[in-house]
Amino acid sequence: MPKGLEPPQLLKQRLLYQGRRFHFEVNSLRLPNKSEGDWECIRHPGGALAIPVTAEGKLVLVRQYRFAVAGRLLEFPAGTVEPLEDPADTIKREIEEETGYRAHQWQSLGEFPLAPGYSDEFIYAFLAQDLEKLETPPQQDADEDMETVLMTPQELEQAILSGEPVDAKSISSFFLARPFLS
The missing domain is CATH 3.90.79.10 (Nucleoside Triphosphate Pyrophosphohydrolase)
Known part of the structure; x- marks a missing residue:
């Protein structure tokens, strides 16, 4: 797979809030370029x-x-x-x-x-x-x-x-x- 198209590696996932319509999580990722960081995400059913x-x-x-x-x-x-x-x-x-x-x-x-x-x-x-x-x-x-x-x-x-x-x-x-x- 060409560099840049590889998916990041999930290192850790933390659920911070569970609501009735959505939830909020923080994901620790390692990118294909080897940098690491946290990405926040609201998970919503659409x-x-x-x-x-x-x-x-x-x-x-x-x-x-x-x-x-x-x-x-x-x-x-x-x-x-x-x-x-x-x-x-x-x-x-x-x-x-x-x-x-x-x-x-x-x-x-x-x-x-x-x-x-x-x-x-x-x-x-x-x-x-x-x-x-x-x-x-x-x-x-x-x-x-x-x-x-x-x-x-x-x-x-x-x-x-x-x-x-x-x-x-x-x-x-x-x-x-x-x-x-x-």
Whole structure:
């Protein structure tokens, strides 16, 4: 194997925190160049995200309070993949809970690492179309504080470019969906 493509050697692994959605570990590694060090990593089961599009071409987003940044972010509906759950099932549940819409047509847009510098989380992105507005209001989790927002693709793009707080997974997924949006 060419130098630089060899995997590092794991010397020691320490679990520092075990939470309900993720855990935090420190790994002592020896790199192929023989240098050694510690690398911290958040282990996460992954998330699924939908870009819901109404018949009128509006995008369904949520504006959600996020404790880590002490503010509200514009985001597409998303949720954590449960153990042994297919990401497609995750997002079908989450879109209804967060927005009060049900999609009847789904298309995978792909998957991507969210923050590979410190986490193994992957986001599984889907385009959700043929939306039905449910009679009952969204059944958000107790720890969620969000409102549903409808925007055209052009309005979302302008919000992103003008510096409105939009999370990275939503910006990345919006880029993946652009060829399918009018």
